[in-house]
Amino acid sequence: MPWEQLSDDQLEIRDLVRTIARERIAPRAAEIDASHEFPWDVVELFREHGIFGLLFDERHGGTGTGTLLALVAIEEVSKVCATSGLILAVQELGSLAVKLAGSEEQQARFLPKLASGESLAAYALTEAGSGSDSAAMRTTARRGDDEYVLDGSKRFITNASVASVYTVFAKTDPEAGHPGISAFVVEADTPGFEVARLEPKMGISGSTTGELLFDDARIPAANLLGDEGEGFKIAMRVLDRSRPGVAAQGLGIAQGATDYALEYARTRETMGKPIAEHQLVAAKLADMETACEAARGLLYRFGRMVDEGASEAELTKASAMAKLYCTDTAMWVTTEAVQVLGGYGYIKEYPVERMMRDAKITQIYEGTNEIQRLVIAREMLKESRAFLLAGVG
């Protein structure tokens, strides 16, 4: 038996997800990419097999199997289809604010439908003028009697038009920076809320990315998450836990591309032998595999940290490192995979072309990799290591 990082129970679930991904999703991946249509059939498949439940606790209708296994599921699906892997990652992203900051009543109202997949979720932080600098947001939430009135817009929101529950960040105090931001749940049928347009994109073509408009959109005061002014903290706590979902997507894409390039290199012959036996190609395969395994080490470590109760402060750096390394690996490895296939790598008949386009976004969303580097360095500067240098000449 090969040595495995996962327990027998975890392997059983991983293998179930792997089988579904290979047998049911892989044959659809090229079509999803070409059609640019959201794959509702994949959502249905996840619903039927209880895959959304992997992201939720038992008390909310989930499996309670933990973060590591949720990341493994995203990795397995992303190996064959990054758009489908993203459906799971964004279900987590869009649900996390309710999990982390929602009251019992809010959790009971929203989480069971998200755990079954009856509802899909979205997370709306970015605006046209505020991406990396989220405190510069302009969307406002004015308090009324029993309601908040939202005005403004959000840009680049994944699952726009397919989600029924949106976590939205808006300023309850427009003059303040971070402390002026609050978090809300906005339901898709809220009057005054609409999805204005969907963006055509380089990759993850089946995923919707849209602009949200709020024009006097009235939501119940009961949909405020946490207290007024806590929104920025909630947004960052969510990202600490959700970024590894993007890391898992990146790792899945990278491993999928490595596996494909390996099989291709085994059978494609030049100069009388399989290209895998040419040392320059063999070295590429070795470097691709090593990068994937190193990335997996960071990702699974994060999953174990959450499952074993690590403090939130510790998660920030571990999450940013996993996101940074897994997604830089995705971009680099998929570019190498295209190279291993030569001209065939560049044409759409072969999946590494799609994988390379899909990989790019993982370096950008949920905080660009420049921002991840800033976060990691900031956390490092909080650490005191002087004692490690004692006596070093």
Ligand SMILES: Cc1cc2nc3c(=O)[nH]c(=O)nc-3n(C[C@H](O)[C@H](O)[C@H](O)COP(=O)(O)OP(=O)(O)OC[C@H]3O[C@@H](n4cnc5c(N)ncnc54)[C@H](O)[C@@H]3O)c2cc1C
């Ligand atoms: C397909 C897609 C899906 C997305 N899904 C979502 C979603 O579901 N929810 C959501 O809220 N957002 C989403 N986003 C938005 C995404 O998170 C932002 O695009 C991203 O955070 C970068 O913000 P920006 O595009 O405004 O770039 P900017 O912030 O304008 O950055 C431009 C460049 O400058 C760099 N930069 C900026 N500030 C610094 C700095 N201080 N130091 C060094 N470099 C810096 C950046 O790294 C980047 O290279 C999505 C975006 C895309 C394209």
